[in-house]
Amino acid sequence: MDPMRPAGAAASAVLAAPDAVAGAADLRAEGEERVAVTGAARGPVRGDLDEVFRRDYQRVVGVAARVLGSRDQAEDVAQEVFLSFGRSSVPAGEAGGWLMVAAAHTALNLIRSKRRRASREESVAAASDGVVSDVADAVVTREERSRIRVALARLPRRQATALVLRHSGLSYAEVAAALDMSPGSVGTTVRRAEAALRKEMNRHASSD
Template sequence: MPPPPPGVRADLEPVFRASYPRVVGVAARVLGSRDEAEDVAQEVFLSFGRSTVPAGEADGWLCVAAAHTALNQQRTRRRRVAREVAHVRTDPARGGAAPDAAEAVLAREERRRVRDALARLPRKQAIALVLRHSGLSYAEVAAALGLSLGSVGTTVRRAESALRKELNHDASSD
């Protein structure tokens, strides 16, 4: 294999090949879109390519970076949608969804509510929850977030509880 171009880590390709599916999976859990998750993965691997993170710590670093980046993207989207909805509400010429699309809209809305509630959780809890539900073991979550192995379960349970409270709060304010 030829040497990498200047400024590119020599270990980028093997790390990319080993970690890409997991990184996309973490981002997809947050965003609900594989296409958007692949964009996040590209951004994360570009950052990794410029980093000095040891290859042995790459998987955890990449998963945390994917969760952070996806949560940031989700927050940005939420703010943009709020602005767009405010604009539609003030413009009577704009209509709503077609009646035959009601079920699809409700399902999308529910997924959006979960992702928005996740984005309102404390960052460490949100990332622990996303990583754990993306298939990482307690040991991998602990290593990725710098937690003790014993505190991962507590952090995940607290995150799940906080997520339920956020969802219940949303439901009661509708």
């Protein structure tokens, strides 16, 4: 028996229709998002959900995990995203890009809402309390990871999303298609995001 539902997935993916997202997420109260999920759960489920889920689930988790640093939270986000997708009429050919963008947005929203909650505490590091790999520990400390994720959530939404998708292994063409931008501008957008995050790291390093 599992009496718990996984926590933390309150932020929803309903807002994730990529073109509708840009600023709207910030204006929406979490309560409203949740209602939207509930409402969406009543419609019919699209026929290709099974197939798309099996094809893309792992990648969607991967995108959310990059933002959140926690596999468990990333899986919660992926559930929200596929739930929305299942009720959507996103064309099959755009499903992959739509899912990745939705995962990034939902995960970024989650960090933001956590930050709001944690803001009165000094440690905003709470934004990332999950498991991270050992691979890069030598280079980047746990605290730095948390800080960079908080900074990521503060970036303009498009920059943050492009950055996360690129670092999740999408090609420039895929990022461009998912975010409806020109392939030429993907590099510029990703570069700006990386520069901003580097600046954030340096700011903390010098103030320590």
